[in-house]
Amino acid sequence: MFKIGNIKIESPLFLAPMAGVTDHPFRVICKRFGAGMVYTEFVSADGIIRENEKTLNMIKFSDEERPIGVQIFGDDPEVISKSAKYIYDNFKPDLIDINYGCPVPKVTKKGAGSAALKDLCIMEDITAAVIDAVPQIPITVKMRVGWDSENIVSTKAGILLEKLGVKAIALHGRTSTQLYKGKANWDYIKELKEAVNIPVIGNGDVLNYADFNNMREYTKCDAVMIGRGALGNPWIFRNIIDEIFSEDYKINNLDTVKKTCIEHIKLLIENKAEKVSVGLSKKHLSWYLKGFKNSSIYRKEIMYCENVNDIIKILKNI
Template identity: 45%
Template sequence: MKIGNIDIKGQVFLAPMAGITNEAFRIICHELGAGLVYAEMVSDKAILQRNERTLQMIKVNKLEHPISMQIFGTDVETFVEAAKYVDQNSDCDIIDINMGCPAPKIAIKSQAGSFLLKHPQRVYEVVKAVVENVRKPVTVKIRIGWDEENINCVEIAKYCEQAGAKAIAVHARTRNQFYSGKSDWSWIKKVKKNVSIPVIGNGDVFSCEDAKRMLDETGCDAVMLARGAQGNPWIFKQIQHFLDTGEKIEQPSLDEWQSIIFRHAELLLNLKGERVAASEMRKNLAFYFKGKPEATSYKTRATQINTIFELKTLVNEYIDYYNNYNNNFVK
């Protein structure tokens, strides 16, 4: 699969998630089979203001290619200037325009993200202007519409293609659904039938079977995982192997599980320092413990760690406990 001039291996991508898909997690997911990783969204205005935290967020590690950098905003002019800065100052491979974020802070207060779905002409103008001013391929991530009465993803997708977008990702929920209810994959199929650029399906992919069913039912070119990858980064390798062979890979051993958690923590430590790394690993560690046998109390304790040493101690305690409880680790 190609997005513009960028070759993508595989059909399983990591979705952008605010506060989650930082460099450390992107590297982990890439190493475990993600064909394309998306950075967490950055504000066009923050880029133009040269906000130090935002400028750090657009930096790319050589271990995470191919990678897409996602920008959100509302005005054509600021979108263009921010995209030009990313194009010239980030080593990302693709620039993605966020037109799907449902958060009130973004979609209502800032009139960005999924708010733009209410204004198809502005969608066209933003995408066209960005495409004309950058060298990297431009893609767009959308939802199927603002609400059930205003589902317009096919129209939006056509505008994006006409404006020069090289791919479009469709989260098959409306903005008003947020993450509740069931995603409606039929709209991904309708978008795929109406554009010639690659279509990436998103929404309710949590297993190998989900991914294959989405590809089969919609005809989309790739699937994008968000919540399904949290605490479960090896799902990318599992899904891709299943798509390639029809066979399932065994769940990671307890040693592999420990190794990934420690690598995630060390990458965050090197990236952000111990205080921030420990803070961010609290929620990550809770996700890593999710579904593990006899792990309820460990999930609670995971939210209280203050150092990487405490994290490693807690994980090792769980391994000792579980090995004493049962010699065979089952996820």
């Protein structure tokens, strides 16, 4: 167990924020399988202060998900700090996380996300403004190692962020221009951990217990954040915990997968419109069913469904 600010973290396994994926239903499922910390998808600071309904809906969470972080992105210190205060006043998450890692041009061309890695003064202004606006809860940061391989800044930025009062840093071991290509470089996670006293959360290419263990042993990071390894595989958290504690909680069988899919779909219907739930069910089920016998046939059938009951019927028949 360790702490981020005053927040107790029971499990060193974090679900990575993922746009279009880590909504309330998926976070609940991952939490039930042992994720120690979950985050919302990244939300736009502009959207929050304009009180855009879709943006505000992305922030809603239940107590079952705690501890939870709301992740924000923006380029203007005033707007992003106002949005942070709005989030604190209206939603009371356990922490607010600032995104300095998004490589998508739509975000970076305006100076948000990983664009801040190109100019640490911007990062300093944004971070200081958010910490000043919300002194009540920890402010954390998730970033990449630098804009490109010629400009690695993670350790320098980490030292600066700690001085400003950031309470934890999640580091994805890739540059922004790398997108998802190549391998995440864990050397920078290790270097950051040696340079700062706040918790460091390692991220990048952890798909199973062996990866988790290697990352922790090598970098000495306080926790490991898992993104793509949890797609269609929320029990990755439980499986790793079982290995740590030598428990035997067999999950990867078809019955658990079907049960989890149905639980996931029910959470979607409870929280979203039918059309949106159908679309998201199809997306998640294509991940959940990967690798099972005849899965391509079932996935195809599911793709033609127009309502969730038909999807559930197909699932039950598998």
